[in-house]
Amino acid sequence: MNDTKTAAAASKVMPLGDDSDLPHIIVVGGGAGGLELATRLGDKLGKKGKAKISLVEKARTHIWKPLLHEIAAGSMDVSRHELAYQAQGYWHGFQFRYGEMTGIDRKKKLVFLAATYDEEGREITPVRAFKYDTLVIAIGCVGNAFDTPGVKEHAIMLDTPEEAERFNRRLINACVRAFAQEGPVRPAQLHVAIIGAGATGAELAAELHRTARGLVAYGLDRIDPEKDIKITLVEAADRIVPALPERIAKGVAEILRGLHVDIKTGARVVEVTAKGVKLANGDFIPSELVVWAAGVKGPDVLAHLDGLEVSRDGRLVVTDTLQTTRDPDIFAFGDCAYLVPKGADAPVPPRAQAAHQEASHLFTELQRRLRDEPLRPFRYRDFGSLVSLGDYSTVGNLMGFILGKSFFIEGLFARLMYRSLYKMHEMALHGPGKVILDTFSRMITRRTEPVVKLH
8 A cells, every 4th residue: 555545545445346256357557558458358258257357547538659749740630549448348348447546555456546537626536446356557658858957847748649739739829829920930939849769759750840831831821831840859869769770760860851850869958948958068959849759767656556666767577477576466568567578688668569469468368367377478579660750751670580580661561561550459449340441431531621630
């Protein structure tokens, strides 16, 4: 038990209904991996009365996280891609529990949830606790500001759809403000600084180049996109997308420079102000719009989960069966889990493909656990990496397991492979029929809508 709120919740364990004698599996976190796992367990076990499946999530709707840069740029309508957890639970045999995990009691096997409130401050759900037999934590990672001054006040991270939409509104308002003001556009008024040139930062830079010009095309003709709008990509490492192969990095950099994106590598940010970004070498990047996409860490709550082991970056340390090192009844996977495979010198990377593979593995292994069968170790397979630069290009590599080589790909084929990752996620949630219908529906309606979000 971790604090006074969770202590109070201990006496408020919520009843599970007539089937409470069934084994109860609670999945905390409705991201790509967590929602896929809850959906498949609900279909297999929940609907058939073999287990009680619950999904705990602090948001009410799900968006695939790799799409957040498109939301921030305004090139994607959230309403057409978000999924209500309550409805998904109804369709697929799991119970949705609305709230944020604040702690656990490993001895009593309780997970504690904070109270939730509406926009007027009225309580929706009280502080609660739910009893589990197996707990699976999949709450992802959050941006790491490394205690840099000014980030919280003047920059926006892209951890949630709400933050991505907030940046998009800030961008739209800045363009409208510049168009409506009496004087000319101020220097740096429409400059965007993206801190962190990983895949998210690079993808956002390309999307912003297109959508910012789209905004201007819809009547804001006092703004000259070539002169007034500037995008700067800042990276502390010696090259962009440092976690990916060098050939991919060179391809991405070449395309971005062709779009006149200013790339600064070996540049460490020491402060973010209302007027721009200060670098360690004394340089100053004028910008009134700043996105922080550098570094990730485990959410703070992971360090306060009744003594579970965490890594230096705040993620839960797990064994090769994805069980936490200090409690075999608690599993963790996805970005919030820290797993160094046997024989490897680095942890499994925080990527969507890793979360998808781990969700599929746990779907099988949790059923074995219910049958008291030994758990098998997880084996990560790297299928390659892709970076989507919007309508301009997609570059990446695919792993060839037969020949043991990596193949560089770009252009249309790479873009189709990138989109297939999202379709695989949708297939895991909805099945092929609904995905095909939704795909055709989006293709049709997209022709009648603006190419960028205007509000």
